[in-house]
Amino acid sequence: MYKYDSYDQAMVETRVEEFRDQTRRRLEGKLSEEQFRPLRLMNGLYLQLHAYMLRVAIPYGTLNSAQMHALADIAEKYDRGYGHFTTRQNIQYNWIKLEEAPDLLADLAKVEMHAIQTSGNCIRNISSDHFAGAAADELIDPRPYAELLRQWSSFHPEFSFLPRKFKIAVIASETDRAAMKLHDIGIQIVKNDAGEIGARFYVGGGMGRTPMIAPPIRDFVPLDQLITYSEACLRVYNRYGRRDNKYKARIKILVHELGADEYTRQVEQEFAHLLEQGVEPPLAELERIKPYFADPAFETGLPTEIDRSDPDFALWADQNTHPHKAPGYVSAVISLKPVGGIPGDASTEQMHLMAELSKEYSFDESRVTHTQNIVLPHVRIADLHALWTRLDAAGLGSPNLDTIEDIIACPGLDYCSLANARSIPLAQQISKRFAETGKTRELGELKLKISGCINACGHHHAGHIGILGVDKKGVENYQLLLGGSEAQDTSLAKITGRGFDEAGIISAVETVTDIYLDKREEGERFLDTYRRIGMDPFKEALYGE
Amino acid sequence: MANDVSETDFGTSPDDVQFRFRDDEVADHAQVTVDSFLEQSNAAAVRIEPGDDARALLPHLERLRLIEVNFPSFGDGRGYSSARVLREAGYEGELRAVGDIGIDQLAYLRRCGFDAFAPDSKLDEADAETAFARWENVYQHAADTRQPIPNRRHANVGHE
Numbered sequence: 001m002y003k004y005d006s007y008d009q010a011m012v013e014t015r016v017e018e019f020r021d022q023t024r025r026r027l028e029g030k031l032s033e034e035q036f037r038p039l040r041l042m043n044g045l046y047l048q049l050h051a052y053m054l055r056v057a058i059p060y061g062t063l064n065s066a067q068m069h070a071l072a073d074i075a076e077k078y079d080r081g082y083g084h085f086t087t088r089q090n091i092q093y094n095w096i097k098l099e100e101a102p103d104l105l106a107d108l109a110k111v112e113m114h115a116i117q118t119s120g121n122c123i124r125n126i127s128s129d130h131f132a133g134a135a136a137d138e139l140i141d142p143r144p145y146a147e148l149l150r151q152w153s154s155f156h157p158e159f160s161f162l163p164r165k166f167k168i169a170v171i172a173s174e175t176d177r178a179a180m181k182l183h184d185i186g187i188q189i190v191k192n193d194a195g196e197i198g199a200r201f202y203v204g205g206g207m208g209r210t211p212m213i214a215p216p217i218r219d220f221v222p223l224d225q226l227i228t229y230s231e232a233c234l235r236v237y238n239r240y241g242r243r244d245n246k247y248k249a250r251i252k253i254l255v256h257e258l259g260a261d262e263y264t265r266q267v268e269q270e271f272a273h274l275l276e277q278g279v280e281p282p283l284a285e286l287e288r289i290k291p292y293f294a295d296p297a298f299e300t301g302l303p304t305e306i307d308r309s310d311p312d313f314a315l316w317a318d319q320n321t322h323p324h325k326a327p328g329y330v331s332a333v334i335s336l337k338p339v340g341g342i343p344g345d346a347s348t349e350q351m352h353l354m355a356e357l358s359k360e361y362s363f364d365e366s367r368v369t370h371t372q373n374i375v376l377p378h379v380r381i382a383d384l385h386a387l388w389t390r391l392d393a394a395g396l397g398s399p400n401l402d403t404i405e406d407i408i409a410c411p412g413l414d415y416c417s418l419a420n421a422r423s424i425p426l427a428q429q430i431s432k433r434f435a436e437t438g439k440t441r442e443l444g445e446l447k448l449k450i451s452g453c454i455n456a457c458g459h460h461h462a463g464h465i466g467i468l469g470v471d472k473k474g475v476e477n478y479q480l481l482l483g484g485s486e487a488q489d490t491s492l493a494k495i496t497g498r499g500f501d502e503a504g505i506i507s508a509v510e511t512v513t514d515i516y517l518d519k520r521e522e523g524e525r526f527l528d529t530y531r532r533i534g535m536d537p538f539k540e541a542l543y544g545e
Numbered sequence: 546m547a548n549d550v551s552e553t554d555f556g557t558s559p560d561d562v563q564f565r566f567r568d569d570e571v572a573d574h575a576q577v578t579v580d581s582f583l584e585q586s587n588a589a590a591v592r593i594e595p596g597d598d599a600r601a602l603l604p605h606l607e608r609l610r611l612i613e614v615n616f617p618s619f620g621d622g623r624g625y626s627s628a629r630v631l632r633e634a635g636y637e638g639e640l641r642a643v644g645d646i647g648i649d650q651l652a653y654l655r656r657c658g659f660d661a662f663a664p665d666s667k668l669d670e671a672d673a674e675t676a677f678a679r680w681e682n683v684y685q686h687a688a689d690t691r692q693p694i695p696n697r698r699h700a701n702v703g704h705e
Contacts, residue, residue, distance in 0.1 A: 005698070007682055007694045007697070007698070008694075010681060010682065011680075011682065011684070011694075014679060014680060014681070017679075018649075018679055021672075021675065022649065025648070025672065030669065030672070031647075035647055038619075038620060039649050121620070121622075151684045151685075151694065151695065152684060152685050154684050155653075155680070155683070155684060156684075156685055157625065157652070157653040157654075157656035157657050157683075157685075157687045158622075158625045158626055158629055158653075158657055158687065159622070159625075160622065160625075160653055161619070161620055161621065161622025161625065161650075161653075162622060227685075235626055238622060238623065238625070238626045239623055239626045243595075243621055243623075273633070277633055277686070278686055279685075279686045280686075281685075281686075281693065281695035281696065282695060282696060282699050284699045285695040285698060285699065288698060288699070
C-alpha cells in the first residue's frame with residue numbers, strides 16, 4: 001500500500017500545526033464559533049449532541065496493521081474505547097474533547113493518517129472498491145488513481161469553499177462495490193478499444209434529499225489528463241453551483257438544472273482551456289505511485305478447498321468471503337454487524353485483534369467497506385479456519401455478509417444533531433428479530449439501509465429495503481422504501497406509503513420479506529422479485545389496499 | 546472600509562490594503578462594477594462580485610491596473626475561481642481580495658493569484674505572517690509559480 005515520502009509527511013505535520021494554531025485562536029477568543037466552525041469541519045471535527053465527533057480519513061479504505069492499531073489506541077486514549085466505521089470508509093470517534101483534538105491528530109500523523117477534508121464544503125476523502133487489488137473481476141487496481149486524486153484534492157486552493165461537500169469514488173470493475181454512481185464524481189477506470197487505460201466520468205450523483213444517479217459525461221479521459229478533467233468538472237461547479245439554498249447546492253442539482261449535455265459542454269470548454277495551463281501532474285507521478293499497490297508475494301500451489309466438517313465455519317466461509325484473483329486466496333469480510341449490535345462499531349480490543357489478524361493472514365492489510373465492515377483482502381483459503389476461530393471468539397464471526405442483518409445505519413438521534421429519529425436501536429431490533437425467526441438465511445441477499453433523517457447518511461435510497469426516520473409531530477416515525485440499489489444496477493428506492501411507528505416498521509419489514517418469500521421465483525433476490533412484480537403486492541400486504 | 550455603492554467612490558482605497566505582495570505603487574483608482582465597466586468605460590479598476598463572470602473582463606485586461614474581488618462571505622468561494630481565470634488569461638495587475646477574509650483563507654487566496662488583501666476587519670499581523678508562510682510545499686498547480694510536490698518529486702532526482 002501507499003507509503004508517505006518526506007513531502008507527504010511534512011504536509012500532514014503542517015496540517016497538525018495549522019489546526020493546533022486554529023484551536024488556540026478559538027480558545028483565546030480570536031475566532032468566533034461561526035468563524036471556527038468551517039475550519040474545524042475541514043478537519044473532520046463536528047459538534048454533535050453530546051460532544052465533539054472527529055472523523056478520520058481512511059483514503060480509499062486501505063489500512064495497514066500499524067494504522068489499525070493506532071486507531072484502536074486513539075479509541076482508548078481519547079474516546080470511550082470504541083470507534084465507528086462509516087459508509088465513506090472512514091472512522092468516527094464520538095466523544096472527543098476540543099483541547100485534545102490537536103494531540104490526536106499528531107498521533108495520527110505518526111502513522112501517516114489525518115482528518116483532512118473529512119467534512120466541510122470541500123473535496124472529501126476519495127473512496128474506492130474495498131476489494132481493490134484483490135477482486136477476481138477487476139481490470140486493474142483503482143487505488144493509484146485514487147491516491148493521485150487524494151494528493152491533488154488536498155488543500156486545493158480553488159476548491160476549498162465549494163457550494164457544498166464533494167465526494168469522489170474510483171472503481172475499476174464492472175461490478176460496482178463503491179456506490180460510484182451515487183457520488184458527485186464517480187470514476188470508472190476502463191480500457192478503450194485501442195487497449196489503453198483511461199477514466200470514465202459520471203458526474204452529479206448523490207443521495208440526500210434529492211437522490212440522483214450520476215449520468216456519464218465522458219467515456220474516456222486519458223490517464224495523463226485525469227486531474228485536468230477533474231479540475232474542469234470542479235471549476236464549472238464552483239463557479240455555477242447554487243449557493244442560494246444549501247439543499248440545492250450539490251453538483252447533482254447543477255447537472256440536473258443545466259442538463260447533462262450543457263454541463264458537459266461547459267466542462268469540455270473549461271477542460272480545453274486548462275489543458276494549456278499545465279495543471280496535470282507528470283505521468284511519472286502515477287508510475288511512482290503504482291508500485292506501492294503492487295501485488296504482495298502470493299504463493300502458488302495452495303489448496304483451494306476448505307474443510308467443511310465444521311458447519312458453522314463452512315457457513316461463514318461461504319457467506320463472508322469473496323473470490324480472489326490469485327488461486328488459493330480469498331478476501332475475507334469481518335462483519336461488524338453482530339446480531340443486536342451497533343452497525344460499524346468496533347471496540348479497541350476488536351481493532352487490535354483485526355490489526356493482528358491482518359498482519360498474520362493478509363499481508364499486513366485491511367480495508368473498510370462502505371457497508372461498514374472490515375475486509376482482510378488476501379487470505380489463504382487454507383488459513384480461513386484458523387482466522388474464523390479467532391474472529392468468532394472475539395464476537396467478530398457473524399456469518400451475515402449481504403444479508404438482512406448486514407444493515408447500514410447512520411448514527412441517528414443517538415448521536416447526531418441533524419437526526420429526526422433513532423437508527424441504531426432499529427437496526428439492533430431488526431437483526432435480532434430475523435436472527436430469532438431464522439429467516440435471515442432463507443432471505444439470502446437483502447440490503448437493508450436505515451437513515452435517521454432525510455440527509456440519507458444511511459443510504460436508505462439505495463437499499464433493497466430502505467428505512468427513513470422522520471419526525472411526525474414530535475414522535476419518531478419511519479417510512480419504508482423498496483427497490484433501491486447502489487450496485488452496477490443502481491436504482492433509487494420508492495416509498496411504500498404512510499409511515500410506521502417503531503414497532504410497526506419492524507413488522508412492516510417482516511411483512512415485505514414474507515411477500516418476497518411467497519412470490520419469488522428460482523434464483524431471485526428480494527430486489528429481483530420486487531422489480532418483477534412491482535410495488536402493489538407489497539402495498540396490499542402492508543396497508544390492505 | 547470605504548464601501549459606498551456609487552460610481553465615483555466604490556471599492557477599497559489604498560489605506561484599506563493590509564497585505565500587499567507587489568513592488569509597484571498601490572493602485573488608487575475609483576472602481577466600477579463589472580456591468581458599468583463593460584458598458585462605458587475607460588476605467589482602470591473594476592470590482593468583481595461573486596456572481597460576476599470574470600471572463601467578461603478578458604478582452605480588456607490590458608488597461609486594467611486593479612481588479613478587486615469581493616468576498617461578502619468567506620464561505621462563498623467563487624472569487625477563487627475568478628482570480629485563477631484572470632491570472633490564467635495573463636492579467637498581471639493588482640488582484641485584491643476584499644471583504645470577509647480571515648487568517649485561514651490567506652494561503653488559499655494567495656495561491657489563486659491574489660497579491661493584495663483588504664479584509665473587512667484588520668487581521669493579527671503575526672498570525673497572518675504565519676499563515677502566509679505555513680505551507681512549504683503544495684500538492685497542486687495553481688496561479689502562483691510554486692512547483693507542486695508531484696513535479697518536484699520528478700525534478701529533484703535523488704530526493705527520497
